[in-house]
Amino acid sequence: MKKHNFSAGPAILPESVITQAAEAAKEFNGTGLSILEMSHRGKEVVAVMNEAVSLVKDILGLGSNHEVLFLTGGASTQFFMAPMNFLNQEETAGYVDTGSWSTKAIKEAKHFGNIEEIASSKDKNFSYIPKGYNIPSNAKYLHLTSNNTIFGTQQHIWPETNVPFICDMSSDIFSRPIDIDRYGMIYAGAQKNMGPAGTTLAIINKDTFSKADRVIPTMLDYSTHISKQSSFNTPPVYAIYICMLTLRWVKEMGGLSAMANHNKVKAQLLYNEIDSNPLFSGAAAKEDRSLMNATFVMSKGNEGLSDSFLERATSAGCVGIKGHRSVGGFRASIYNAMPKESIQVLVDVMKDFTQKHG
Amino acid sequence: MKKHNFSAGPAILPESVITQAAEAAKEFNGTGLSILEMSHRGKEVVAVMNEAVSLVKDILGLGSNHEVLFLTGGASTQFFMAPMNFLNQEETAGYVDTGSWSTKAIKEAKHFGNIEEIASSKDKNFSYIPKGYNIPSNAKYLHLTSNNTIFGTQQHIWPETNVPFICDMSSDIFSRPIDIDRYGMIYAGAQKNMGPAGTTLAIINKDTFSKADRVIPTMLDYSTHISKQSSFNTPPVYAIYICMLTLRWVKEMGGLSAMANHNKVKAQLLYNEIDSNPLFSGAAAKEDRSLMNATFVMSKGNEGLSDSFLERATSAGCVGIKGHRSVGGFRASIYNAMPKESIQVLVDVMKDFTQKHG
Numbered sequence: 091m092k093k094h095n096f097s098a099g100p101a102i103l104p105e106s107v108i109t110q111a112a113e114a115a116k117e118f119n120g121t122g123l124s125i126l127e128m129s130h131r132g133k134e135v136v137a138v139m140n141e142a143v144s145l146v147k148d149i150l151g152l153g154s155n156h157e158v159l160f161l162t163g164g165a166s167t168q169f170f171m172a173p174m175n176f177l178n179q180e181e182t183a184g185y186v187d188t189g190s191w192s193t194k195a196i197k198e199a200k201h202f203g204n205i206e207e208i209a210s211s212k213d214k215n216f217s218y219i220p221k222g223y224n225i226p227s228n229a230k231y232l233h234l235t236s237n238n239t240i241f242g243t244q245q246h247i248w249p250e251t252n253v254p255f256i257c258d259m260s261s262d263i264f265s266r267p268i269d270i271d272r273y274g275m276i277y278a279g280a281q282k283n284m285g286p287a288g289t290t291l292a293i294i295n296k297d298t299f300s301k302a303d304r305v306i307p308t309m310l311d312y313s314t315h316i317s318k319q320s321s322f323n324t325p326p327v328y329a330i331y332i333c334m335l336t337l338r339w340v341k342e343m344g345g346l347s348a349m350a351n352h353n354k355v356k357a358q359l360l361y362n363e364i365d366s367n368p369l370f371s372g373a374a375a376k377e378d379r380s381l382m383n384a385t386f387v388m389s390k391g392n393e394g395l396s397d398s399f400l401e402r403a404t405s406a407g408c409v410g411i412k413g414h415r416s417v418g419g420f421r422a423s424i425y426n427a428m429p430k431e432s433i434q435v436l437v438d439v440m441k442d443f444t445q446k447h448g
Numbered sequence: 449m450k451k452h453n454f455s456a457g458p459a460i461l462p463e464s465v466i467t468q469a470a471e472a473a474k475e476f477n478g479t480g481l482s483i484l485e486m487s488h489r490g491k492e493v494v495a496v497m498n499e500a501v502s503l504v505k506d507i508l509g510l511g512s513n514h515e516v517l518f519l520t521g522g523a524s525t526q527f528f529m530a531p532m533n534f535l536n537q538e539e540t541a542g543y544v545d546t547g548s549w550s551t552k553a554i555k556e557a558k559h560f561g562n563i564e565e566i567a568s569s570k571d572k573n574f575s576y577i578p579k580g581y582n583i584p585s586n587a588k589y590l591h592l593t594s595n596n597t598i599f600g601t602q603q604h605i606w607p608e609t610n611v612p613f614i615c616d617m618s619s620d621i622f623s624r625p626i627d628i629d630r631y632g633m634i635y636a637g638a639q640k641n642m643g644p645a646g647t648t649l650a651i652i653n654k655d656t657f658s659k660a661d662r663v664i665p666t667m668l669d670y671s672t673h674i675s676k677q678s679s680f681n682t683p684p685v686y687a688i689y690i691c692m693l694t695l696r697w698v699k700e701m702g703g704l705s706a707m708a709n710h711n712k713v714k715a716q717l718l719y720n721e722i723d724s725n726p727l728f729s730g731a732a733a734k735e736d737r738s739l740m741n742a743t744f745v746m747s748k749g750n751e752g753l754s755d756s757f758l759e760r761a762t763s764a765g766c767v768g769i770k771g772h773r774s775v776g777g778f779r780a781s782i783y784n785a786m787p788k789e790s791i792q793v794l795v796d797v798m799k800d801f802t803q804k805h806g
Contacts, residue, residue, distance in 0.1 A: 093480035097487045100685060108474065108482045116470035122451035122765070124466045126644040126690065129455045129768060162520035162646070163667060166681040170665035194666075201663050281682050286484040288520070288646045288684035305559050307528040308552075309521060323524040324639050326646035326684065327458060332484065407480070410487060 094432035096422045097410030098239050098383060099261065099282040104427045107335040114331060125331055130324050138331050139320060145337035146291065149345055150270055159292040159312070160320045160330045165260045168277040168290060169195040172256050173202035175312050176275070176299040177230055184208045184229040184253065188245075189216035189238040190416065191258060199233070202302075208232075215417070216241040218375035225251045230299070231274055237262035239282070240414045242374040242385030242421065248272065254298050262382045263291065264340050265426055266350035274298030280329060283382070283425045285336050288329030340426065349426055356430050357381040360422060363437045369395065369444045373417050387419030392447075396420075399443055406439045408432075452790035454780045455768030456597050456741060457619065457640040462785045465693040472689060483689055488682050496689050497678060503695035504649065507703055508628055517650040517670070518678045518688045523618045526635040526648065527553040530614050531560035533670050534633070534657040535588055542566045542587040542611065546603075547574035547596040548774065549616060557591070560660070566590075573775070574599040576733035583609045588657070589632050595620035597640070598772045600732040600743030600779065606630065612656050620740045621649065622698050623784055624708035632656030638687060641740070641783045643694050646687030698784065707784055714788050715739040718780060721795045727753065727802045731775050745777030750805075754778075757801055764797045766790075 095102040103111075118125035121134060128135050143158045152158065161167070177183050181203050185196045187210035199205045206229070209220035216238060225232055232253045237244045239261040248255075254274035263278040275294050281287040294312060301313065308314050314322050320330075340349060361379060364372050364386045373385035388396050396419065403411055413419040424433060453460040461469075476483040479492060486493050501516045510516065519525070535541050539561050543554045545568035557563045564587070567578035574596060583590055590611045595602045597619040606613075612632035621636040633652050639645040652670055659671065666672050672680050678688075698707060719737060722728050722744045731743035746754050754777065761769055771777040782791060 091480065095481055095485055097485070097490075100485055100487060100682065103482065103485050108484065111484060112470050112474035112482070115473045116466065122449065123453055123767070124461065124470070126466065126469060127453055127455070127458055127461050129458055130645065132455075132768075162522075162684070163525075164520075164681040167521075167667045170667065174665075198665055198667075201665065279682060286686055287488065287682045288687055307532075307556055307559065309525050309528065309556075323522040324458065324637060324645045326520070326687065328644055328686065329646055329684065409481070410490075 091407050094408045094435050095410055096408055096424070096428075096436070098414070098421060098423045099279075100287045101282050101423055101425050102427045103285070103332070103336060104339045107332060107339055110335050111332050115328070126328055128327070130321055130327055135327055138327070138334055139325065142330050142334035142337065145334060145341060146293070149264060149337060149340055150268070150293070152270060152293065155295055155297045157294045157296060157316045159294070159315045160325055160333070161290045161292055161315060162288065162326055164290055165191065165258050165277055165279045166194065168258070168292065169198035170201065171310055171312070172275060172277070173199040174302065174304070174306060174310060176302055177203035178302050179203055179304070181230050182206060182226055182228050183231050183233060184225050185233040186210070186220060186223070187212060188219060188235050188243060189241045191238065191260070192233075192235045195233060195235070195258060216243065217373060219243050219245055219378040221247065223249070225249060225253050229253045231256045234258070237380050237382050239383050239423070240416050242380045242383045242417070243378040244380035244382065246378065254295075262380070264337070264346065264349065265353050265382060267346040280333055285333035286329055288326045289333060291333070353381045353424070353426065356424050356428065356433050357384065359430065359433050359437060360384050360424065363440050367440055367444050369448055370440065373419060382423060382425055384422045384424060385413060385417050385419065387413070387417075395447055398447070402443050403436065403439050406435060408436050408439060411436070449765050452766045452793050453768060454766055454782070454786070454794070456772070456779060456781045457637075458645045459640050459781055459783050460785045461643070461690070461694060462697045465690060465697055468693050469690050473686070484686055486685065488679055488685055493685055496685070496692055497683065500688050500692035500695065501677075503692060503699060504651070507622060507695060507698055508626070508651070510628060510651065513653055513655045515652045515654055515674045517652070517673045518683060518691070519648045519650055519673060520646065520684055522648055523549065523616050523635055523637045524552065526616070526650065527556035528559065529668055529670070530633060530635070531557040532660065532662070532664060532668060534660055535561035536660050537561055537662070539588050540564060540584055540586050541589050541591060542583050543591040544568070544578055544581070545570060546577060546593050546601060547599045549596065549618070550591075550593045553591060553593070553616060574601065575731060577601050577603055577736040579605065581607070583607060583611050587611045589614045592616070595738050595740050597741050597781070598774050600738045600741045600775070601736040602738035602740065604736065612653075620738070622695070622704065622707065623711050623740060625704040638691055643691035644687055646684045647691060649691070694785075711739045711782075711784065714782050714786060714791050715742065717788065717791050717795060718742050718782065721798050725798055725802050727806055728798060731777060740781060740783055742780045742782065743771060743775050743777065745771070745775075753805055756805070760801050761794065761797050764793060766794050766797060769794070
């Protein structure tokens with residue numbers, strides 16, 4: 091039976107990407123070798139790395155002031171690398187706390203400067219995006235998490251400020267156009283909207299920050315990876331190759347505007363059902379709902395039906411929809427690669443379930 | 449034409465591992481999903497992670513005092529993480545410099561304590577392993593690089609001391625039995641003898657070191673990864689899966705003693721040809737020769753034939769034998785997965801070449 095992969099991450103990849111990835115694991119481009127056993131200094135792999143970087147630049151509309159890095163260690167490593175590289179101990183940075191990942195970013199940053207938590211939605215279990223907060227004018231940067239995988243919220247309106255953003259876009263990068271000039275840095279773990287687990291994208295505007303005045307181990311210094319084009323040490327070749335394939339797919343699909351339209355249509359289909367079906371109820375504030383992760387619960391009085399619904403969805407091939415323990419209920423992650431048809435299957439299961447139990 | 453992959457790393461993997469890896473990239477174990485898009489919290493991937501750890505413990509004969517971690521960032525990240533976690537600023541550690549990677553390990557460690565370089569083979573371009581040096585009795589650990597990929601040397605005799613070793617085994621782990629009780633820590637990038645690029649094995653004896661007294665970012669703290677069984681953040685699932693497949697293969701082949709015998713026979717075949725063929729000459733001291741990376745050059749007066757030999761070898765399907773720029777000439781990396789038959793092809797090319805040009 092066909093599986094509909096609603097996992098939050100590692101997550102669904104386009105079918106054509108999986109086919110090509112599996113083929114390259116067997117043999118890469120007629121070389122007689124698997125890409126898994128090819129040198130990162132060989133011309134074939136260097137070409138893959140270069141194309142991945144070019145596609146990022148092309149799709150996001152980056153300028154020559156932008157450096158594109160493929161690193162490792164996940165967004166969790168960027169939580170401390172960003173302030174370690176860009177913030178001096180006596181300087182200030184503003185952080186907005188929109189959930190677990192922001193909270194961790196704040197915790198790690200505190201070792202490297204004066205971190206002001208300028209807004210938080212913790213009061214309502216991170217079910218909304220804070221707005222209208224004051225940003226200290228001396229802040230070197232404002233740290234934001236563009237999409238909150240766990241809570242199902244997404245930044246749709248960006249704060250008005252001249253302070254540059256450092257943004258964790260792990261779960262919604264390449265899902266919609268962005269105003270690139272507002273960002274000093276963007277980072278994103280690959281395993282949600284870009285590729286498999288194993289690499290982290292970092293985009294750095296060289297004109298925004300100078301290097302902080304502290305000792306930084308070579309591997310934690312962005313300038314190392316910039317000067318060696320992400321190959322100071324052996325990069326995670328295969329993960330980057332799959333990112334390259336996914337980025338080709340994004341481009342073929344029409345780029346970020348097309349992706350945004352596609353994602354809006356898909357999310358609307360699911361949220362319409364959540365809002366109209368009496369058994370279900372959305373978990374996040376409507377205006378802040380994520381187009382990537384829809385969180386919902388059984389409506390009041392129907393909580394006892396949760397397990398039964400999960401079972402029904404699973405038996406229809408919908409996997410990965412159990413909600414995170416911080417929210418409960420359900421979470422359908424509907425990243426770029428999720429086809430509308432799969433969401434329709436889930437919506438049909440919801441309708442059908444309500445007919446039987448409603 | 450069949451390719452014989454003599455690359456130094458990323459390097460050859462067993463054929464059966466590549467077949468299974470490619471299959472899992474397409475669909476994993478009848479789940480209806482590619483392993484590339486499966487959650488690291490799901491039972492299938494958790495089982496993979498657990499089996500990989502069990503195999504490491506089983507093959508190396510580890511005890512309950514040993515923790516096995518699959519991290520990222522390569523050995524280059526362990527260069528600073530090991531002293532950052534285990535060495536206080538006023539404490540001393542001894543380092544032996546046996547080539548580029550040791551040199552880098554020393555450079556990174558110097559930020560975190562009193563690093564004494566107690567021996568070096570730099571005087572002869574790292575063509576031998578230093579012996580008979582004094583180890584400071586107050587050294588918290590002795591750092592060694594068991595095999596030097598670039599220079600083709602390997603530690604065959606270990607220093608007599610009660611000081612625990614921290615050892616970079618990136619290029620010869622699982623190639624021979626080791627006396628595990630002598631190591632406080634072992635680390636190894638996967639991409640030579642264990643799997644593809646993208647994960648780093650760290651083995652820590654919990655009884656050897658206590659945690660250093662400094663602030664350590666969460667992701668750089670071994671205790672984080674120990675307490676979360678390498679899944680504090682999303683681990684590089686596919687790279688670990690392939691390590692698991694390779695470790696299964698090592699076990700099926702008979703474990704470390706069988707590997708060591710297999711590797712000795714293979715290396716002897718190649719070194720015999722290097723020593724008996726008048727056109728070639730070994731680059732490393734005979735008693736310190738690596739069983740993993742054989743470095744050799746054209747003998748005196750025949751240097752002009754280098755390009756011609758490289759061409760001949762390439763046209764026979766032998767890829768990756770161009771030597772590193774620090775040594776020149778040739779390097780045949782003959783890791784665990786390299787079959788004897790492929791070495792025979794290279795030896796035949798050498799014989800044939802000498803017949804024509806000798």
